Amino acid sequence: MSVILSEAEAKALLQKVIKLSKADECEANLLGEIRGNIRYARNEVSTSGSLINKNLVVQSAFGKKVGVATIDEFDDASLEKVVRRAEELARLAPENPEYMGVLEPQQYGKSNGFFESTAKITPEVRAEAVAKSLALSGQNQLTSAGFLENRAGFSAMMNSKGLFAYYPSTGVNFSLTVRTDDGKGSGYVIRGYNDFSRLDTEAASRIAVQKARGSVGAKALEPGKYTVILEPTAAAVLLESLYYDMDARGADEGRSSFSKPGGKTRLGEKIVDERVNIYSDPAHPELPAAPWAGDGQPQKRVSWIEKGVVKNLAYSRYWAQQKGVKPLPYPGNMIMEGGTASLEEMIKNTKKGILVTKLWYIRPVDPQTLLMTGLTRDGTFYIEDGKIKHPIKNFRFNESPIIMLNNLETLGKSERVVSTESDQSYMVPPMKIREFTFSSLSDAV
Amino acid sequence: MKRRDFIQWSGMGVGAILGSSIPVIGRAVTPEELLEPAADRALKKRLADVALNAARAKGATYSDVRIGRYLQQFLFTREKNVQNITNAESYGVGIRVIVNGTWGFAATSDVTPDGIARCAETAVAIAKANSRIQTEPVNLAPQKGVGEVVWNTPIQKNAFQVPVQEKIDLLLNVNSQAMQNGAAFVTSNLFQVNEQKYFASTDGSYIDQDIHRIWPTFTVTVIDKAAGKFKTRDALSSPMGMGYEYMDGLASEKIPGPNGLVGYRNSYDMVEDAILAAKQSKEKVTAKSVEAGKYDLVLDPNHLGLTIHESVGHPTELDRVLGYEANYAGTSFATLDKWRSKSFNYGSPLVNIVADKTQPHTLGCVGYDDEGVPCKQWDIIKNGILVNYQATRDQVGILGEKESHGCCYADDWSSVQFQRMPNVSLLPGKEKLNVNDMIKGVEKGIYIIGRGSYSIDQQRYNFQFGGQLFYEIKNGQIAGMLDDVAYQSNTQEFWNSCAQICDKDDYRTFGSFFDGKGQPSQVSAVSHGSSTTRFNGVNVINTGRKI
Structure with missing residues (x-):
């Protein structure tokens, strides 16, 4: 099963979850995301990593007694298990006087935060983006330490009154500290976008280099x-x-x-x-x-x-x-x-x-x-x-x-x-x- | 927890944002599931060998594997209500390898022989890919295998075995007592953590550890609506490497201070502290605003711990000194040339600061670190001189040492281990001295208790600290409460102004449960011990403003 579900796939999965509920009210939140990062210091790559996160959070309520359970597997048996556990925890929970119950279906506006350019970033693309930055510091008696992290994912929710919401998004952040080798100058830059094609690591790095030199x-x-x-x-x-x-x-x-x-x-x-x-x-x-x-x-x-x-x-x-x-x-x-x-x-x-x-x-x-x-x-x-x-x-x-x-x-x-x-x-x-x-x-x- | 989350949590009032900013690692489970026994040790050894063999077969010259089960139970209450109870479990495997002199790391929640073998192969593949751009090979300090060993936090009462209802009753009683004594609002929380870690490496170590930590805390708020003023006081507890026995409130572990203040050593009386907090918060509303200037500061261990953490703990992390944290937490003024000179006066000759991962009841106390190094104690500052740093196996060689300090830690099986702070503590004074006698000798001073606002620059020179309670000292006597106090100093200047340290009977630990470092950020828990200490002629500012 893919990590980043389409709206229809997310809806179908959440409907299955809500149908399993025996509580007075049920709300389910679904998240899927892929993250990757590369970190460098002393002009060399130090660590890199990637993380796949998928998570279903089920909240069940009996009156004002609320229980929450989460799971990261989505087969039928797992879905049943997480719903039952949320219900079990709700029965054990003390009343929460601030619990307001789930909402009726709502109308949402449009917002475009998902960009293919970011979703298709690979470790090679990350390394290439960082190499452009490193090329500027390796020479010129400068030392770079930086971090590039990208994310693509979606979140969705549904409740027992029929509310459904879905939002896919992507993001990339790049930050860099450039120091002069004599330790007398330091410059910084940070950039964040939803659309990776907007990120120019070389141009950003020039700003950090300029500030490092200028602060000596x-x-x-x-x-x-x-x-x-x-x-x-x-x-x-x-x-x-x-x-x-x-x-x-x-x-x-x-x-x-x-x-x-x-x-x-x-x-x-x-x-x-x-x-x-x-x-x-x-x-x-x-x-x-x-x-x-x-x-x-x-x-x-x-x-x-x-x-x-x-x-x-x-x-x-x-x-x-x-x-x-x-x-x-x-x-x-x-x-x-x-x-x-x-x-x-x-x-x-x-x-x-x-x-x-x-x-x-x-x-x-x-x-x-x-x-x-x-x-x-x-x-x-x-x-x-x-x-x-x-x-x-x-x-x-x-x-x-x-x-x-x-x-x-x-x-x-x-x-x-x-x-x-x-x-x-x-x-x-x-x-x-x-x-x-x-x-x-x-x-x- | 990311550092930024902790900022919000500690600074913005616990009530409003708790749900969203406390890091919960893993899936939610029932309290009963938290009591299920850890996987069988023989099974874990077999699984660990799968990882080590797979890594070796693919070309790793070194590898280590951590099979970790991380349990958390967090309780949050506000006035008469339970806001949230979180029970969470995280279970998986992290594998680290060296191939072609380069590190590789991968992690998986698929704890089966096939899943682990695949994960080891991924770690090797990452190491190989990164080795193409590596110029300096990893130089790992040798570590003799320790064979099959077990280490457990010496607890008396497993907090996870205490019924949730009993803990809720305690927290709601804390809230109720604070309200009865004048609090308008109160939040109280209990954090409990159990790390069940199995570590194995190609050195021939198979280390099974069961680690417990606990932190009870609260914030009391008093409001003067007519004046539009509010004041808070946080708990004077400390997070500890202990079981639920920390909550016993033993009289023998209380250290009486001036003005009815109580210091808690290895046992905490949460209800008593909440009552005091409510009364002291009321006093804060009408406390005198401080006159800015130079004062002699008498710093309680529950306050001084954070100053030690920020101004000695972080600057003596070797990875910071070398530049590995330059893009985020920063570098350090405590550079290698200062250490090599053997004459860098970090503090006055009274100042002796040790790193210690063996001290009982502390957050940093374990048997072995996350790269299989047995834990120990060593000097950081000796008679005021900088003599050492905190290092891991791949960095200790830079100091000319052949054995790691044992400072490697990862906050989860899915995180890669790196250099983290051991307990860093100020040794007590050798002369017999208690806090009352120390105050008698101060002409113009301020006695500061509890952790407040804190900020320090990226090389750890300039800092500003606040606190929870401030008392004016005039001619050897406490003259009343002060408000709007913060002190500013430079690390070296500050530690050189250290004039007097109370004896071992006053010694207590302070702790940080969610210390953040790295990108992506990881948390770790660390303690800092000290006795009440006097610093002469420190610059105090007035932080009162009008909007």
């Missing part, structure tokens, strides 16, 4: 508040912490940055600069995502922050019922709209500032204000009179994305980037921010 001879600046230009790779990891916090329950319970004194939330309030617009849309052509959430709810275009105002927070079905509002699933992607300026133009229009290309080891310091800490890494530069003057030593920062988006100066063009903290892709513009807080210097290169 860094000078120390005093820590303090600076105007910064965050490249999208740097901005993404800070925005991500804001996105993670956009849950209504935490805000209502008084324990998130979206909570307000007096037990209210910031929903409907302007919290950041009015040029900030953030939305999710599964049909976004650059950043496609599944048109349905894990529990079967449709994912639609949703505005989260519009002109700086919090328009929506995610409501689980349970919390929505408690609050008497419509449920809103946590989104599958996030798009921050940008402006029209290119990064070059943004640098050109900066009198004094710092170009930050990557941030590293981001950790929350205070969940109340979303204060985060972390460091710059792999290329940080001083800008003066519209030009990059020289590389600077890395800084530790202590900053909140909410404060940062209030101190917005300019937005550049939004582009697809991969978060170096979570591997998730986002649409993020480069952004110029005033009074960004650097609290100490780091000797790390």
Whole structure:
């Protein structure tokens, strides 16, 4: 049996599973994926691997008693076994007062996240892509360490009320760190696409090489508040912490940055600069995502922050019922709209500032204000009179994305980037921010 | 668990995102299935020989095989509710070979002679393919075969044999006690892991190990709705290489501290800690915001463990030093030239840090590592000087040593083993000293307890750490609770400011259950022991902001 099932094959298999159920309600989730990777360091391939994942998750419910079982074999006996086990576990389980029952059938929009170019990647194709990158560093006193990983797969779900959902997708991520052999310079690049034909490892590698060379001879600046230009790779990891916090329950319970004194939330309030617009849309052509959430709810275009105002927070079905509002699933992607300026133009229009290309080891310091800490890494530069003057030593920062988006100066063009903290892709513009807080210097290169 | 998952889990409040971010390896099973005995040892030996013979026949000069059964039971509760109970089993075989001086690895869940033979052939084929672009052959340190041996974590009570209901009752009681003492919200969890690993290699080793780990933890949240403020306090437990006996809460394993604080050694009183947590969280709401500046820090073992992990554990991993992790976790400031100089002052002369995979009750304690090397203890920092690293068989030769340190580990049968951190611990002070006497000697300081926010650069120079509880010390006395505290330092500067270490009676271990490393990321569990330690003149910042 193939790993990546067609919609019809997935539907037929799931129907078989649901038919076996003797519980009050049953929901089945099916996943099939093929992953491959190649890793290199010290200019040599270090490890490589591939993984086939196929998995059927069955959730059975008797009233509010819920049991979940999984299996990776799909013959009739195995299907019967996994359904019976889920039912057995449901009978043993304590009642879950937050169980909401399965959904009626839903309507889903279209989203194209599956590309043959990615699905047909072989180990040879991976090696070839990496060889192009290695060719640039092998010479020139540079040392490369990189990782290329591709995935092709599908997910599907069905429940005992007849809901059915199916979504095939592919993805490839490539990241590379190039260091000068004397250890004085380091550059980085990361790229992620659904369509492998968009990935040019050679062009990407040139960026890391350029940053590695350009960061040699860094000078120390005093820590303090600076105007910064965050490249999208740097901005993404800070925005991500804001996105993670956009849950209504935490805000209502008084324990998130979206909570307000007096037990209210910031929903409907302007919290950041009015040029900030953030939305999710599964049909976004650059950043496609599944048109349905894990529990079967449709994912639609949703505005989260519009002109700086919090328009929506995610409501689980349970919390929505408690609050008497419509449920809103946590989104599958996030798009921050940008402006029209290119990064070059943004640098050109900066009198004094710092170009930050990557941030590293981001950790929350205070969940109340979303204060985060972390460091710059792999290329940080001083800008003066519209030009990059020289590389600077890395800084530790202590900053909140909410404060940062209030101190917005300019937005550049939004582009697809991969978060170096979570591997998730986002649409993020480069952004110029005033009074960004650097609290100490780091000797790390 | 991937590191990023742990970030979310530890930092974002356990309640909201637990279901999606805790790594569950394997298929769901019933609690009864977790108690089924491991496969017969003679059968595993026969299957292992199939792998070794198949690899040899196809041209491998070395091979090892791991037949692994990995069991997990995770329990998640919130206030009065059980949110989730996960029982999972993962069973399969991982085979590693050297052909033409190059590593190859393959894994399969088809644990039959045919499945294993095919898997060995795949590993050989991968090694051959990769050997075409290999320039430096693998140099494997010799390891004499140990024959047929058995090693088990010395547990008193197998956690998997304790009825699930008893564990749920405990967690719900923890929640209820915290709520009665002022908590608005509380989540409590119990993680239990059992690795049943059979290792065999062409060196002539057949090693059967049964490894147990346990981690009870909670987060208590107190809310001041009118002021729009909330404060949390996490459990001061430690993940341990123990059975359910860790939950006994033995009075003999409690170390009394100032201000009613309790340190837990090899036995944990979860209910008592939850009550304290609720009371302390309330105090945190009105605690004084710290004035930034230089302070002498008195660091509790439950806090210092993470500082040791980040600033000594990771930088002395030899693979990082060599550049193998450059694209993700980073490299290290503790370069080979510093080690070769035999005079690199990592810390003050008081600082003695050992790597140890034999210390009882710790997460890193096993009989043999995942390449058949018997476990041992060795020095990393001796009287303040960097003297060694953590290495595997294929890297220890770089240090001029002939025997591996035994630091090889894979988090599952399907993952390839690589260098992972052993327990790395600070030895206690030789002079008689307890925490109360240490505090008496501090004029202007902060006493920090528990693991908080942590961040360090990719070469491990600059770090910033928070904590769970902060107490101001004024003229030798605790003057009250502080808030908004984090300290920043440089690793070498920090360890050279180490001024005093409590004696062995204060010694406890801290642990990390889901330490992430590698691409694709793997987790491992590791402990860090220490006694309460004083560091002079450390830079403290105020982290309070307004939005």
